[in-house]
Amino acid sequence: MPSIHLLSDLLINQIAAGEVVERPASVLKEVLENAVDAGSRAIDVQLEQGGVRRIRVADDGCGIAKDELALALERHATSKIANLDDLERVGTMGFRGEALAAIAAVARTTLTSRAEGSAHAWRIDGTERSVAPAALGAGTVVDVADLYYNTPARRKFLKSESTEYAHCDEMFRRVALARPDIGLQLAHNGRVVHRLPAADHARRVGALMGDDFLAQARALDADAGPLRLSGFASLPAYSRASRDAQYFFVNGRFVRDKLLTHAVRQAYTDILHGNRHPAYVLFLELDPAGVDVNVHPAKIEVRFREARAIHQFVFHALTRTLAESGAGLAARDEAAAVTTTASAAFTSETRTQDERPRPFGGYGNAPPVQGRLAMESASRSYFDFVGTAREPAAAANLAPATTPTASAAPQAFRPTAFAPAAGRPTGAIATSLPQHADDSAPLGYALGQLHGIYILAQNAKGLVLVDMHAAHERILYEKLKTVLDGTPSVQRLLIPAVFSVSAKDMAAAEDCAEVLAGMGFEIAPAGPQELAVRAVPVLLANAPVAELLRKLLEELREYPASEVVTARRNELLATMACHGAVRAHRSLTIPEMNALLRDMEATERADQCNHGRPTWTQLTMGDLDRFFMRGQ
Template sequence: MNKIKILSDNLANQIAAGEVVERPASVIKELIENALDAGAKRLSIEVELGGRRLMRVTDDGTGMGRDDAILSFERHATSKIKNLDDLSRIATLGFRGEALASIASVAKVELVTKIAEDTSATRVYMEGGKLVDVKEAARPQGTTITVRDLFFNTPARRKFMRSEATENYYLTNIVTHYALANPEIAFTLTNNGREIVRVSPAKDLRERAYQLFGAELFESLLPVSGGREFVANISGFVSAPRERRSTRDGQYFFINRRFVRDKIVSGGLLEGFRSVLPHGVYPVAFLFLEIPFEELDVNVHPAKTEVRFRRPEAVKEVISEAIRGALRNAGILQIEKKELKVESRELKVENESEISLQNILQEAQSPFQPTIEYTSENPKQNLENENSDYQTVNQEEETLPVENQPPNFEIPISSIDFEESALEKSREFNSESQIPDEKSAANFEQSTNIKEFVSTSAPSLSSLDSQSVSTPIVDSAVKIPKSIEVESLSSAKIHPIAQLHNSFIIATDNEGLLLIDQHVAHERILFDKFRQKESMRKIESQNLLLPETFDLTPAQSVAFDQIESELENLGFGVMRLSGRTIAVKSVPTDLPPSEVRNLLAEILESFAGDKRG
């Protein structure tokens, strides 16, 4: 008996129909979903020339009989839904009955399939949407679909296909998504005869993440779990703050096992990391949401990567709460900031040597920030007492609801030391916040080169993720000096005043007070050096005592193949060992070896992002 049926006109009209073939990755996505719905346990994907010449997906699923194989190329022919009730409770990845019809209309498609009951397989060949041939064939149970010459009959669409590197990126990304969503299934991706992804069945998501992304990311994963009845349940992993990305490419979201791209989910993730990561960097995340069918609509877009929530804000809150819980369990968040309590807004200063600096800080501080009262000749002791009181404020003090608070971020802060000569100590600042006294403050009238200050004190990338406490930031930009654009940090006349836990520099220039992200400033200095040396063709390398080995992600591996020679021109001595593992033998002379991995990851991700864009 045939499983595939053509939907009625009434039901077909209720489906968000449309062209599902946008690029080769769209074809692979539809074919993988069909294989998973058929119960496949092993999938093999082959592509050539970014999918232009060839795409082939082979599975060991249930397969189809002869009649179903022919009927599967009809539009709105499917075995996955039968009536409107099924449309509102979709449990399969596919349901439109459009995929094979759309693919066959713009390509040459061969389908070879067999069910367990049949003695032979069925081969169906389509070209430009027309049935060319049907005959018997030989193969074990399962299905193989081969797509050749995509857009051969639509030259305009073929003309606007992106480069091979770009299409390879999208293809790799799609396979990575479905491999993550189905750890119990084996996946293989071969590109131009070269194996890009090979993962055997894994016992859980954590093991699958190790297979795809390597040991370093695996060790940084924090488990996420939570939920709210009738809204959503969430599970998965996020990376510790030290393992971050310059793009969102490391974020994988799944709703009811369906790969999605959604601003609500992404917003909930970023809200959870608010005050933990600086602006412009993103965590790695593998998040799985289970949402009741009645709370979700997946019939929004033909690509099926968009969804509509019945209660989007509730879903976002569930996600952010689960993320914050994971960070607290790992000891990264140490203070719960549901409410902020303030005792006084008055500032009393008896040490006149501190009046000028404290007045500056008072002008810029948030009205919600706990203020500091100096009552002795020892400001350091008073500040330590104040910090202690701030963490144990009693219940009778005024409480501000969280929604009225200014945005928060977290920076590591310890007690403040007053030095005799802050300028001489500026290169030795470490984890303490140091503010000069009256005597040494005069020395800051001298122009200090910020390039020199940052270069000597800039931390390694991994050191920025130490223990931290939260502090509010300014709720208004009215009193903050306007941003200053300079051609190079080395030419900026900036006077450093203090350093916050090796992460931020408080400084002044002739227009006002500056707060400088030390890590970003250090990157800009390195960038200026590279630009200068590149223009002079004088980039020098230093050999590493022992080569550093890195496991690339599938997308990074594709990018590496494209820019390997350019990396060598920039001073990197790199070679591929096997699979997605590379070895770095030498690095540019100005680059600390501890930053090699992070810099290479950013370069590869930026390149992939440019190709994607």
């Protein structure tokens, strides 16, 4: 067996480079973070051949003194920490002091710097460690050429120039998003790609993420004790097929943390469709002692000391922000600290959301709410139309609604049902529309229905199209969640609804009787394979009972009752709301349509149904004029 011996400093640094210097983007990250830590106000980045041939980063920071240049290239030499207490409260991007040494071990590296107060600059060669005078106005220039020139085996693992450049561009974006107060420029093969002057967060986010992201995003600024969460989170209309537009920063450091990702994903659960992913740029600030950043060689992962508290804070802050529908923003208290609209962060030189052109048929650009017009028919909730909406046979089977406690049965939660308007054709036009629609009603006032599926309404901006089933489904869902948190109001049936089920469903009904009772259902066996429903939640009094119960029992069969009540409660409520919502091809009266519009404005997350699909869209007069080429 070979004898134990010490490794050479060069080999130690080359081994360390395997962790620190994975590709050109890793070099760029380390050097950029050093420039930020140096207090720079402007940073210039030049790349050649995707960073493989050359990476040059120039900053105007504090610089490095002549007698410290050689030390800067040594392993574990740093000015950022001195003891364990410093490490536990580190506030700089870099701190280990191994990046420059590792880079110099696998690339031709020169370091030129002029410290504040120095007569001139000095340059050191990373290989020979010789120091010589140089010309430089201020700051530091790190020039890294021919990456892995002395370790050709590693160079073979690098990808194409375009791929390596894409990784460098992404690393540049992360630093630029984290520090909008610093002016940055990126050039590749002599062509300037990004020129970003110092700005506020909204301008920097708009420059890198695009104005379309800002137009479809909500700004938030929430705090709780030492915690603060700010930034921009996209509405579901801007969802993506991948996670390529997700940026989370902890104390200015870009991280990929499972706990934070889970909190964000949970906040989007009720409003994101299918396998789509949200876009966001979020900044979490907390006491440096509350987060350990020394758990990953590339410092991209962190560990929180109060992980659960952090998760809940992020989840609730985002949930409150996303809960406000585009039609109901004016209902919020303007003094609330959690959320502001993205356009509120723009300066006068940036176009606001309302000024920004909208694509024809685009959804999610609802006008801001100013208030509500006192209109008798519109002010009544469509829950109040129960008396005229129900078919005679169905109405005869409903006993008066009962509630275990009077406080648990507010009038707003009366059963939902719509009546066919006698003698009115499906596409009938309203005669009760206000003479001039203004912006006091964000979703406007109904004109009529289209094929019994969509509601057409006129507001101050133009035409509003509403998917009545999707909108009603969201309203029911939010109401059911609120009711289930207390004691559900129950509607008893005069004649029990009896329907046949499978043996598995019979077993599920018996095993989950307590769960179903907690939701407002009273069920009992009526035969070997028959169930009788004697009471239903008052909100679902007109839902197709057999169809709804079969679907619920199917889901209850797959999971233990305890798990259903906790983790899957909202999924079950979404199923109930879907089956209880007004169906397509149902003719509504104009007052019923207007009542639905008003309730949408008052409901959280009303922009999307329970499955994340849009519930309404706005066509402005400008959209319509362009389509019909008016004035051209």
